[in-house]
Amino acid sequence: MSDAALDRPAGPAGRSDGLSDGVIDIRDLSLTFQTADGPVYALSHVDLAVRKGEFISFIGPSGCGKTTLLRVIADLEQASSGQISVNGLTPEEARLNRQYGYVFQAPALYPWRTIEKNVMLPLEVFGMTAAERTARARKYLALVNLAGFEQKFPWQLSGGMQQRASIARALSFDPQLLLMDEPFGALDEIVRDKLNEQLLRLWAETRKTVIFVTHSIPEAVFLSTRIVVMSPRPGRIIDIIDCDLGDNRSLDIRETPRFLAIAQRVREGLRAGHSYDD
Amino acid sequence: MSAAASSRAVPRKAGSTVPVLVITAMIMAAWYAACLPMNNDLPQLARVTGLAERYQVSWAIERPVLPAPHQIVTELYNSTIGTRLFRETADGVVLNPRNLVFHAWVTLSATLLGFAMGSLLGIVIAIGIVHSRTLSKSLMPWVIISQTIPILAIAPIVIVALGSIGLTGLVPKAIISAYLCFFPVAIGMVKGLLSPDTMQLDLMRTYNGSVAQTFWKLRWPAAVPFLFASLKVAITISLVGAIVGELPTGAQAGLGARLLSGSYFGQTIQIWSALLFAALLAALLVVAVTLAERLTLKAMGSRP
Structure with a gap:
C-alpha cells in the first residue's frame, strides 16, 4: 500500500488518466467477508482513480458493494487484498489525519446535542477553541440554509433539515474529501430534489471532491461528473460513465436529451450487471 | 404545540383520578372488613355480641393482629407531628x-x-x-x-x-x-x-x-x-x-x-x-x- 503512495509523485505508469491531482487510487481491490454461510465476495478486483474536485457517484442495486467500497475508503472496513490510497496515504492514515468528512444514510445526529453542538462535535474532538467552534458552526449551518436553527434539538427538525445539519457537520472541519453514503435515500422525492440542487451549489462553491453513493439513476446523473456503475455477487465495477453536463445544472436539465442518454447508459449498465435469475 | 400538549394532558389527568380513588376505596373497605376476622380470637372481642359492635371494637383494639387504617394513621401522626421533633x-x-x-x-x-x-x-x-x-x-x-x-x-x-x-x-x-x-x-x-x-x-x-x-x-x-x-x-x-x-x-x-x-x-x-x-x-x-x-x-x- 505504501508503495502505491510513494509511486504517486512520479505518476503511475501504465495508466491512461493523469493522476497528478489524484485523490483516491484503488487498484485490484477485493474484500471478502467470512460469514457462517461461507465467504461473501463484497468487492472483487475494483480499480478506480478519483481526481481532485470530481463528483463521483457509485450506483448499483443493493448488495453491489457500493457502500462497502465507500467504507473501505473511509477505513471503516479493511480490504482483503489490493491497494488503495487516499490523498496519497493509506485509508487508516487518512482517517487518523481526519482527511474526509462522512455523511451517513441517516443523519446520525446525537439527540442530546443542539444542532449547533452537533456541528461542533468533530471540532470538539479535534480540540478547537470555543470561539473557533462557534464561528465554524455558524458558517456551515448558514451554508446549508440552517441559520436560526442553532439552538434546536434534532427532533425539532424535519428529516431533510437533519440531513443538512449532518452535511454541515461533515463540512465543519473543512475536509477536502466528502464521502456520502445514500444521504438522501430516506427522504421523499421533493425534498431530495431540493437537497440535490443545494448539494450541487455547495459543491460548486467549495470544489471539494465528493464520492456519493446512491441507487437513484436521476440523482446520480444530475449530480455527478462521473458515474461508477456497480453490480452484485461479486461486487464489481462494470462501467464508468462520464457525465459531462457542465456546471450550473438546474433540475430542468433532466428533460434534456443529453441527460436522458446518460441515464439510459447507466440503466443499461445496471441491467447488464444484474441477473434477475438469482 | 403547548396548547395541544396541555389539552391532551388535562383529560388524562382527570381520567386517572377516579380509578385511583375507586381502587383505594376498595382496598380500604376490604381492610376494614378484614379487621374483625383477623382479630376475632382476641380477648377484647370475647364478650361482644352483635356484628356492628364487634366491628367497632375490632377497629379500636390496642394491640390488634390487624390494626385498622385510621389507627395506623393516628399512630403515625402522634409519633411524628404529635411529638417534639x-x-x-x-x-x-x-x-x-x-x-x-x-x-x-x-x-x-x-x-x-x-x-x-x-x-x-x-x-x-x-x-x-x-x-x-x-x-x-x-x-x-x-x-x-x-x-x-x-x-x-x-x-x-x-x-x-x-x-x-x-x-x-x-x-x-x-x-x-x-x-x-x-x-x-x-x-x-x-x-x-x-x-x-x-x-x-x-x-x-x-x-x-x-x-x-x-x-x-x-x-x-x-x-x-x-x-x-x-x-x-x-x-x-x-x-x-x-x-x-x-x-x-x-x-x-x-x-x-x-x-x-x-x-x-x-x-x-x-x-x-x-x-x-x-x-x-x-x-x-x-x-x-x-x-x-x-x-x-x-x-x-x-x-x-
Whole structure:
C-alpha cells in the first residue's frame, strides 16, 4: 500500500488518466467477508482513480458493494487484498489525519446535542477553541440554509433539515474529501430534489471532491461528473460513465436529451450487471 | 404545540383520578372488613355480641393482629407531628428519638450513603464491562451470583464482620444497601453504554476520537436515560437494604429498629406505622429521582 503512495509523485505508469491531482487510487481491490454461510465476495478486483474536485457517484442495486467500497475508503472496513490510497496515504492514515468528512444514510445526529453542538462535535474532538467552534458552526449551518436553527434539538427538525445539519457537520472541519453514503435515500422525492440542487451549489462553491453513493439513476446523473456503475455477487465495477453536463445544472436539465442518454447508459449498465435469475 | 400538549394532558389527568380513588376505596373497605376476622380470637372481642359492635371494637383494639387504617394513621401522626421533633441534651439540640422522624433520618442517611456507593460501584463495573472483554467475562458471573444470595442471609455476616473491626452504625448498613443497589445500576448502565448505534460509533471513528472522547461525548450521554431508570429501582432497594441492615443487630435507632421493637412488644400499630413511613419515604425518594430525571433529560433535549 505504501508503495502505491510513494509511486504517486512520479505518476503511475501504465495508466491512461493523469493522476497528478489524484485523490483516491484503488487498484485490484477485493474484500471478502467470512460469514457462517461461507465467504461473501463484497468487492472483487475494483480499480478506480478519483481526481481532485470530481463528483463521483457509485450506483448499483443493493448488495453491489457500493457502500462497502465507500467504507473501505473511509477505513471503516479493511480490504482483503489490493491497494488503495487516499490523498496519497493509506485509508487508516487518512482517517487518523481526519482527511474526509462522512455523511451517513441517516443523519446520525446525537439527540442530546443542539444542532449547533452537533456541528461542533468533530471540532470538539479535534480540540478547537470555543470561539473557533462557534464561528465554524455558524458558517456551515448558514451554508446549508440552517441559520436560526442553532439552538434546536434534532427532533425539532424535519428529516431533510437533519440531513443538512449532518452535511454541515461533515463540512465543519473543512475536509477536502466528502464521502456520502445514500444521504438522501430516506427522504421523499421533493425534498431530495431540493437537497440535490443545494448539494450541487455547495459543491460548486467549495470544489471539494465528493464520492456519493446512491441507487437513484436521476440523482446520480444530475449530480455527478462521473458515474461508477456497480453490480452484485461479486461486487464489481462494470462501467464508468462520464457525465459531462457542465456546471450550473438546474433540475430542468433532466428533460434534456443529453441527460436522458446518460441515464439510459447507466440503466443499461445496471441491467447488464444484474441477473434477475438469482 | 403547548396548547395541544396541555389539552391532551388535562383529560388524562382527570381520567386517572377516579380509578385511583375507586381502587383505594376498595382496598380500604376490604381492610376494614378484614379487621374483625383477623382479630376475632382476641380477648377484647370475647364478650361482644352483635356484628356492628364487634366491628367497632375490632377497629379500636390496642394491640390488634390487624390494626385498622385510621389507627395506623393516628399512630403515625402522634409519633411524628404529635411529638417534639428536637430534644435538648448536654450536647445541644438533637432529633428526639421518640419522634419517628429521628428513626427515619437514621435509616435515610444509611440509604443515601449506600445508594451513592452502590450507584458509583455499579457505574464503575459497567464501564469496565463495556470496555474490556476480559472484565466482561470475569466480572459478570460474580455480579449475577452476588444477587442470588438472599440479603437476609448476608446482612448479619456483614454486620458482624464489620463490627469485629470496629465499624458499626451507619457504614455497615450503607454497605448492605450498596450491595443491593449496585446491581440494577450495573445492568442498566451496561445496556446504556452499549446503546449507541453503529452509525453514531462510526462517526466518532471517522473523527479519530479517542476511547475517552467516545465515552464522554457518546456513550455516557446515551446511557443517561438508562441510568435514571436504574436509579429509580436502586433507591428503593437501597432503603430496603438499610432497614434489613438494622434488623440483625437489634439496633436502637432506625425504621428497622422500630419494626423490631414493635414485634418484640406486640406493638402492631407501631410496626404498621413504621412500615407506612418507610413506604412514604420510598415514594418520596423515587419522586426525587424522577424529578432529577426530568430536569436532566429536559436539559438534554428530550421530547416533552
